[in-house]
Amino acid sequence: MALSISAAVLLGIIVFALVKGGSVRFASALACTLFGFTLAATGLAPAITSSLAAVAGLISSF
Numbered sequence: 357m358a359l360s361i362s363a364a365v366l367l368g369i370i371v372f373a374l375v376k377g378g379s380v381r382f383a384s385a386l387a388c389t390l391f392g393f394t395l396a397a398t399g400l401a402p403a404i405t406s407s408l409a410a411v412a413g414l415i416s417s418f
């Protein structure tokens with residue numbers, strides 16, 4: 357759980373910086389966020405979670 361909260365905070369900071377810097381428009385960021393919430397409610401959520409955990413494990417092994 358701590359890993360997913362950390363990942364969410366990190367991604368939130370990155371998206372905020374991109375929106376503030378003008379690289380990404382607010383509407384695009386909002387659409388991606390809503391798509392993420394919708395995707396989390398589907399049957400793909402466990403596969404996505406395990407994939408993110410595997411990538412985090414790979415990164416932490418360095």
